[in-house]
Amino acid sequence: MDLALQLENVESGYGEVQVLWGISLEVSSGKMTTIIGANGAGKTTTLRTTMGSLRAWGGRVLLHGEDVTRLSPHAKANRGLVLVPEGRQLFPDMSVEENLEMGGYSKRARKRQKQNLERVYELFPRLKERGKQKSSTLSGGEQQMLALGRGLMQEPVVLMIDELSLGLAPVLAQQLFITLKTLREQGLTIVLVEQNVHLALAMSDYTYVLAEGRINIRGESDEVAKMDEVRRAYLGR
């Protein structure tokens, strides 16, 4: 199996406090992988360390087999590793259009900026209507759409999304999952952190369960969904 992204024993944290205690992940090309876990388990920390926004204390991050552990986030973004971060992290003083334009900043994304913009507007007609508005004046759901749209503008090879459905109406969340599946069928590799564990398990190929900074359980999503432990802890039955 062709691996798009690998984490080998990654450790990291904040200041003196260690949060990740040796995370190993294998993300196959063209698959949707989800990471689930309780609040504070270290999901966001894992994605930020993968991206390089947080320094890895130990271990390695490999992108298509290449060691990128020490690369800065912008260098990784230029290689097609894209993170739609938790809390949206938009450019508040820039318009919706400009936020999307910044998504198309890198050399590789620039080439397909026009097509990507059309696709994003098709997906979120709301964003087109609000094009000239400052992103800070959007509603929470609209901001989430913009964060995702901006991520799609980046022409990702591996798309990591931290909390896809947060703040979105259930119908739209469903629709987004379907869109992601379509993108995956076109070859995009997706790593998803998702609160809606039901949806995540149903839609994804492979699942990692994170608890207290360690990988607890890993497996095909349909297998994981059947495990008693998972059903009790994350599916509430």
Place this chain on the structure above:
Amino acid sequence: MSGILASMIDGLLVGSVYGLAAMGLSLIWGVMNVINLTHGAMIALGMFGMYLLFGLVTTNAYLLLLPVIAAGLVLGIVVYWMAVHWVIGRSELMSLLSTFAVNMMVIGIGTTLFSTSPYNVNFSLPGITIGAYTFTGNHIAAAVSAVVIALALQLFLYRTRPGKAIRAVADNREAAELMGISSTAVLTIAFGIGIALATASGALVSTMFPFTILSGGAYELKSFVVTVLAGLGKPAGALLAGVLLGLLEGALTPFIAVSWIPLIEFGLFVVVLVALPHGIFGRATA
């Protein structure tokens, strides 16, 4: 035309140069949260840069703005890597101290080279006479230059890709990195532009008034007043606030001794800081 009106118009002309200087300070603060205490020294270098260049090639002094700006940009990049890069993301006190250190070095070297005696750039354009009052040609040309440079900066920041990258980094540095923008490159360029604006304003001042190596200090202080008036980190507002400060000076000079002006300006500074912390153009809420 009444004398006070003429004085106010002249104040407006000079004020646009204050505004240009403040734009540099404001841009650097807005992009990297660094209060650049080399500002005054860089204004002084702009003055002497113009003086030296004009000594070499006697031409229209305003044409020499271009090499002064280019040199300012390079100088800014050098200073960024000397004194600023290492303290980015650390406490603001660190960058205050490191830029202050560079300021002292520049002023020290400058004093050795030029002493503290006054210099002037011996160039003057014909003025415009309206009734009993003549507006100095150099004041008009300096104001026009300041406005042109300010507009060029706005166009750059709002219409070009690298300009937008600077705004993105100012807005959210971590997210800009996620977009593939090298924040280090952007900070370097932004600091260079900030210094280029300071040297440009210094060069413009040198065509209006005599100056010493220490003159930058007074304009640095005005820049602080203007930046606070405009609201920190808002370069466009800074130009307007500079013009307002110039107007105020123009309105006051017929009535009071010039030595009182700084006192009044700093009174204003304190009042604005306390009453309108987001500047006169800012919102009441954060």
